[in-house]
Amino acid sequence: MKNLDALICINGKFTPPEEATVSVFDRGFLYGDSVYEVTLTYDKVPYLLETHLERLERSALGIGMELEWSADQIKDLIYRGLKEFDNDRLYIRIMVTRGCGEIGLDPSLSDGQNLYIIFRELKPQPKIYYIEGVSLITAGILRNPKKSVDPNVKSGNYLNNVLAISQAKEKGAYDAIMLNASGNVTESTTANIWIVENDTFITPPLEAGLLGGITRATLIEIAQKNDLPVKEENFTPERMRIAQEVFITSSTREVMPVTSVDGQGIGNSKPGEKTKALHNLYRQYIQENISQEKKKAPWNQD
Ligand SMILES: Cc1ncc(COP(=O)(O)O)c(C=O)c1O
Secondary structure (H helix, E strand, O other): OOOOOEEEEEOOEEEOHHHOOOOOOOHHHHHOOEEEEEEEEEOOEEOOHHHHHHHHHHHHHHOOOOOOOOHHHHHHHHHHHHOOOOOOOEEEEEEEEOEOEOOOOOHHHEOEOEEEEEEEEOOOOOOHHHHHOEEEEEOOOOOOOOOOOOOOOOEOOOHHHHHHHHHHHHOOOOEEEEEOOOOOEEEEOOOEEEEEEOOEEEEOOHHHOOOOOHHHHHHHHHHHHOOOOEEEOOOOHHHHHOOOEEEEEEOOOEEEEEEEEOOEEOOOOOOOHHHHHHHHHHHHHHHHHHHHHHHHOHHHOO
16 A cells, blocks of 8 residues: 555544445534644654644544543554655644534534544645745734634644635735734734844744644744744834745744735845844754654664
8 A cells, every 4th residue: 555645543443535425414524513633744753743643633632532542542543644655745734523423513422533634645835935934924814812712722623724825825825814803913824923133033923823833833942942033022023024034834844034014024024044044043953853863763672
């Protein structure tokens, strides 16, 4: 079964994508009543898998779900899936829905959770995005407030973000900046946002209402370790437009430069030096992490 494009695991059973089906009664499908994670492999090793599984568990608890699979069980399924591929680079999406049952919002109608894992070839980000930078626009759609579904819960309910990125695409932009009700920046539709001001890296605090990105947390740690000034602070799109540099971060994008905000060029409209330097440090971190993980990977212990 090598050279696959994709493989699906549903509740522990592996199937080709064309045979993988989801019940129309699944609450994930009906209501977005689910949580998920996305990670990827470097050199066949799933990156920061344990951290992603911890966040999956936290997200589930955030919507009142105690996961019916342990992190070790999910990890085991992931390693089993990975063995079916030759590819060095894979995209892995782990989803847990509250399951199926009688139609109705009441979570107690569920007859048990469903676990879905999608493995597929990773489509790398186009290099041009890192050479030229990407553009953001401020969306009219707000990020949902912390007192609704907390954005720090990575739930399957992304409709606000879908509407926000539609606004970006209508304006020819790469992604959208989502604000909170106070007018401060939270994050983009699927990435955390950063600015550089006076050579200091700044990203909004979790209190602004955003997903605590694993890349974001890793970069804060890397900056601190390297004595690079970094802080969590609220900012507005107006402040972004006059920042020295802007960039976005996520597991699949790493550190992606932003060279235009609401049609206004950032700095000299080229990816910033601080952004590139942080990205290089991040790449080093990935390499170190992957070489350590490789020693522990099950296929190296056979
Ligand atoms: C809304 C949102 N913010 C931020 C991120 C970045 O998170 P991470 O760095 O953990 O990939 C994501 C990732 O998908 C996201 O969906």
